[in-house]
Amino acid sequence: xxxxxxxxxxxxxxxxxxxxxxxxxxxGHRSVSxxxxxxxxxxxxxxxxxxxxxxxxxxxxxxxxxxxxxxxRSEMNVSTLELGDSALxxxxxxxxxxxxxxxxxxxxxxxxxx
Amino acid sequence: xxxxxxxxxxxxxxxxxxxxxxxxxxNSASDYFIWYKQESGKGPQFIIDIRSNMDKRQGxxxxxxxxxxxxxxxxxxxxxxxxDSAVYFCAEGGFGNEKLTFGTGTRLTIIP
Numbered sequence: 004x005x006x007x008x009x010x011x012x013x014x015x016x017x018x019x020x021x022x023x024x025x026x027x028x029x030x031g032h033r034s035v036s037x038x039x040x041x042x043x044x045x046x047x048x049x050x051x052x053x054x055x056x057x058x059x060x061x062x063x064x065x066x067x068x069x070x071x072x073x074x075x076r077s078e079m080n081v082s083t084l085e086l087g088d089s090a091l092x093x094x095x096x097x098x099x100x101x102x103x104x105x106x107x108x109x110x111x112x113x114x115x116x117x
Numbered sequence: 118x119x120x121x122x123x124x125x126x127x128x129x130x131x132x133x134x135x136x137x138x139x140x141x142x143x144n145s146a147s148d149y150f151i152w153y154k155q156e157s158g159k160g161p162q163f164i165i166d167i168r169s170n171m172d173k174r175q176g177x178x179x180x181x182x183x184x185x186x187x188x189x190x191x192x193x194x195x196x197x198x199x200x201d202s203a204v205y206f207c208a209e210g211g212f213g214n215e216k217l218t219f220g221t222g223t224r225l226t227i228i229p
Binding site: 007036045047059095105106107108109110111 | 151153158159160161162163166206208216217218219220221222
Protein backbone atom coordinates (compact mmCIF):
# COMPACT_ATOMS: atom_id res chain seq x y z
CA UNK A 4 0.00 0.00 0.00
CA UNK A 5 1.55 3.30 -1.07
CA UNK A 6 2.04 5.95 1.57
CA UNK A 7 1.23 9.63 1.39
CA UNK A 8 2.93 11.13 -1.65
CA UNK A 9 3.86 14.76 -1.89
CA UNK A 10 5.19 16.48 -4.99
CA UNK A 11 7.49 18.10 -5.65
CA UNK A 12 10.00 17.22 -2.94
CA UNK A 13 11.96 20.43 -3.38
CA UNK A 14 11.02 23.80 -4.79
CA UNK A 15 12.73 27.15 -5.12
CA UNK A 16 10.59 30.20 -5.82
CA UNK A 17 11.14 33.94 -5.96
CA UNK A 18 9.45 36.35 -3.60
CA UNK A 19 6.12 37.47 -5.03
CA UNK A 20 5.51 34.31 -7.04
CA UNK A 21 2.86 31.74 -6.28
CA UNK A 22 3.27 28.01 -5.75
CA UNK A 23 1.08 24.91 -5.80
CA UNK A 24 1.94 21.80 -3.82
CA UNK A 25 0.31 18.43 -4.31
CA UNK A 26 -0.58 15.62 -1.94
CA UNK A 27 -1.90 12.17 -2.78
CA UNK A 28 -3.29 10.48 0.35
CA UNK A 29 -3.21 6.81 1.14
CA UNK A 30 -5.83 4.97 -0.88
CA GLY A 31 -9.14 5.07 0.94
CA HIS A 32 -8.23 7.98 3.20
CA ARG A 33 -10.69 10.83 2.97
CA SER A 34 -9.16 13.36 5.34
CA VAL A 35 -6.14 15.39 4.27
CA SER A 36 -4.42 17.94 6.48
CA UNK A 37 -1.61 20.35 5.70
CA UNK A 38 1.08 21.58 8.08
CA UNK A 39 3.93 24.04 7.83
CA UNK A 40 7.16 23.15 9.61
CA UNK A 41 9.85 25.74 10.33
CA UNK A 42 12.75 25.71 12.82
CA UNK A 43 11.31 28.71 14.63
CA UNK A 44 7.61 27.87 14.76
CA UNK A 45 7.65 24.09 14.61
CA UNK A 46 4.72 22.25 13.10
CA UNK A 47 1.71 24.45 12.54
CA UNK A 48 -1.68 23.39 11.23
CA UNK A 49 -2.75 25.03 7.97
CA UNK A 50 -6.06 23.39 7.06
CA UNK A 51 -7.87 20.10 6.75
CA UNK A 52 -10.09 18.81 3.97
CA UNK A 53 -12.66 16.06 4.06
CA UNK A 54 -14.85 15.06 1.14
CA UNK A 55 -13.73 18.08 -0.88
CA UNK A 56 -14.69 20.52 1.90
CA UNK A 57 -12.42 22.51 4.14
CA UNK A 58 -13.37 21.31 7.60
CA UNK A 59 -10.78 23.08 9.73
CA UNK A 60 -8.47 26.03 9.25
CA UNK A 61 -5.43 27.26 11.13
CA UNK A 62 -4.24 30.79 11.70
CA UNK A 63 -2.58 31.55 8.41
CA UNK A 64 -3.23 34.50 6.08
CA UNK A 65 -5.49 34.22 3.08
CA UNK A 66 -2.46 33.81 0.82
CA UNK A 67 -2.54 30.17 1.90
CA UNK A 68 -5.35 28.19 0.34
CA UNK A 69 -6.14 24.64 -0.56
CA UNK A 70 -8.59 22.31 -2.15
CA UNK A 71 -9.44 18.65 -2.35
CA UNK A 72 -10.57 16.71 -5.37
CA UNK A 73 -13.13 13.93 -5.61
CA UNK A 74 -10.36 11.30 -5.46
CA UNK A 75 -9.19 12.85 -2.14
CA ARG A 76 -6.01 14.25 -3.65
CA SER A 77 -5.30 17.69 -2.31
CA GLU A 78 -3.39 20.77 -3.37
CA MET A 79 -2.34 23.79 -1.43
CA ASN A 80 -1.47 27.13 -2.95
CA VAL A 81 0.54 30.01 -1.60
CA SER A 82 0.28 33.31 -3.44
CA THR A 83 2.54 36.35 -3.26
CA LEU A 84 5.33 34.36 -1.64
CA GLU A 85 7.34 35.92 1.16
CA LEU A 86 10.76 34.93 2.44
CA GLY A 87 9.13 33.73 5.64
CA ASP A 88 7.13 31.14 3.70
CA SER A 89 10.27 29.06 3.32
CA ALA A 90 9.46 25.86 5.14
CA LEU A 91 8.76 22.16 4.92
CA UNK A 92 5.12 21.67 3.98
CA UNK A 93 3.70 18.41 5.23
CA UNK A 94 0.55 16.64 4.25
CA UNK A 95 -1.14 14.01 6.39
CA UNK A 96 -4.01 11.71 5.55
CA UNK A 97 -6.27 9.64 7.72
CA UNK A 98 -9.26 7.33 7.40
CA UNK A 99 -11.16 9.39 9.93
CA UNK A 100 -13.73 6.71 10.64
CA UNK A 101 -14.59 6.79 14.32
CA UNK A 102 -11.99 4.65 16.06
CA UNK A 103 -9.35 4.91 13.36
CA UNK A 104 -8.03 8.44 13.06
CA UNK A 105 -4.27 7.87 12.91
CA UNK A 106 -2.67 10.43 10.62
CA UNK A 107 0.05 9.35 8.21
CA UNK A 108 2.46 11.99 7.00
CA UNK A 109 4.20 12.34 3.67
CA UNK A 110 7.85 13.29 3.37
CA UNK A 111 6.95 16.89 2.68
CA UNK A 112 7.79 19.53 0.12
CA UNK A 113 10.75 21.73 0.99
CA UNK A 114 9.94 25.23 -0.27
CA UNK A 115 12.66 27.85 -0.41
CA UNK A 116 11.71 31.43 -1.23
CA UNK A 117 14.55 33.64 -2.40
CA UNK B 118 -3.37 31.20 22.96
CA UNK B 119 -3.41 27.48 23.52
CA UNK B 120 -0.07 25.79 23.11
CA UNK B 121 1.79 22.58 23.56
CA UNK B 122 5.36 22.74 24.74
CA UNK B 123 8.25 20.48 25.59
CA UNK B 124 10.41 20.85 28.68
CA UNK B 125 13.72 19.76 27.10
CA UNK B 126 14.90 20.57 23.61
CA UNK B 127 17.65 17.91 23.60
CA UNK B 128 18.17 14.59 25.35
CA UNK B 129 21.10 12.19 25.14
CA UNK B 130 20.70 8.64 26.36
CA UNK B 131 23.07 5.69 26.46
CA UNK B 132 22.08 2.83 24.20
CA UNK B 133 20.10 0.27 26.13
CA UNK B 134 18.92 2.72 28.75
CA UNK B 135 15.37 3.99 29.04
CA UNK B 136 14.43 7.50 27.98
CA UNK B 137 11.60 9.78 29.01
CA UNK B 138 10.43 12.73 26.94
CA UNK B 139 8.03 15.19 28.55
CA UNK B 140 5.41 17.51 27.21
CA UNK B 141 3.14 20.11 28.79
CA UNK B 142 -0.14 21.11 27.20
CA UNK B 143 -2.46 23.95 28.05
CA ASN B 144 -5.75 23.18 26.32
CA SER B 145 -7.83 21.33 28.90
CA ALA B 146 -10.43 20.65 26.20
CA SER B 147 -8.05 18.42 24.25
CA ASP B 148 -9.12 14.80 24.35
CA TYR B 149 -6.56 13.15 22.12
CA PHE B 150 -2.79 13.11 22.37
CA ILE B 151 -0.20 11.66 20.05
CA TRP B 152 3.53 11.18 19.93
CA TYR B 153 5.34 11.42 16.62
CA LYS B 154 8.91 10.62 15.67
CA GLN B 155 10.62 12.54 12.91
CA GLU B 156 13.89 11.43 11.38
CA SER B 157 15.99 13.68 9.21
CA GLY B 158 14.48 14.18 5.78
CA LYS B 159 11.26 12.38 6.63
CA GLY B 160 7.79 13.32 7.69
CA PRO B 161 6.55 12.66 11.24
CA GLN B 162 5.84 9.02 12.00
CA PHE B 163 3.09 7.99 14.39
CA ILE B 164 4.37 6.28 17.52
CA ILE B 165 1.51 6.02 19.96
CA ASP B 166 -1.64 7.85 20.95
CA ILE B 167 -3.85 8.11 23.99
CA ARG B 168 -7.33 9.39 24.65
CA SER B 169 -8.15 11.62 27.60
CA ASN B 170 -10.17 8.86 29.29
CA MET B 171 -6.94 6.90 29.80
CA ASP B 172 -3.82 7.67 31.81
CA LYS B 173 -1.47 5.07 30.37
CA ARG B 174 -1.05 3.19 27.14
CA GLN B 175 1.69 0.81 26.13
CA GLY B 176 3.07 -0.14 22.77
CA UNK B 177 6.14 -1.98 21.64
CA UNK B 178 8.96 -0.54 23.82
CA UNK B 179 6.99 2.68 24.25
CA UNK B 180 4.60 3.88 26.92
CA UNK B 181 2.63 7.10 26.98
CA UNK B 182 1.48 8.56 30.28
CA UNK B 183 -1.16 11.24 30.56
CA UNK B 184 -1.69 13.32 33.68
CA UNK B 185 -4.70 15.51 33.09
CA UNK B 186 -4.49 17.11 36.53
CA UNK B 187 -1.24 18.86 35.66
CA UNK B 188 -1.71 18.71 31.88
CA UNK B 189 1.37 16.64 31.33
CA UNK B 190 2.19 14.01 28.75
CA UNK B 191 5.26 11.79 28.62
CA UNK B 192 6.75 9.24 26.28
CA UNK B 193 8.87 6.46 27.71
CA UNK B 194 11.10 4.47 25.39
CA UNK B 195 12.54 1.30 26.86
CA UNK B 196 15.91 -0.22 25.94
CA UNK B 197 16.78 2.54 23.51
CA UNK B 198 18.43 1.69 20.21
CA UNK B 199 20.43 3.82 17.75
CA UNK B 200 17.38 3.90 15.49
CA ASP B 201 15.48 5.77 18.18
CA SER B 202 17.59 8.87 17.52
CA ALA B 203 15.19 11.44 16.11
CA VAL B 204 13.10 14.45 17.02
CA TYR B 205 10.00 13.58 19.01
CA PHE B 206 6.86 15.70 18.97
CA CYS B 207 3.82 15.56 21.15
CA ALA B 208 0.56 16.74 19.65
CA GLU B 209 -2.90 17.40 21.01
CA GLY B 210 -6.29 17.79 19.48
CA GLY B 211 -9.85 16.58 19.36
CA PHE B 212 -10.28 12.87 18.77
CA GLY B 213 -11.23 13.54 15.20
CA ASN B 214 -7.55 14.29 14.68
CA GLU B 215 -8.43 17.03 12.26
CA LYS B 216 -6.45 19.83 13.82
CA LEU B 217 -3.39 18.90 15.77
CA THR B 218 -1.35 21.33 17.82
CA PHE B 219 2.26 20.21 17.97
CA GLY B 220 4.90 20.84 20.57
CA THR B 221 8.27 22.26 19.59
CA GLY B 222 10.02 18.89 19.62
CA THR B 223 12.79 17.16 21.56
CA ARG B 224 15.87 15.83 19.85
CA LEU B 225 16.75 12.43 21.27
CA THR B 226 20.28 11.19 20.64
CA ILE B 227 21.22 7.62 21.49
CA ILE B 228 24.87 7.25 22.42
CA PRO B 229 26.36 3.90 21.29
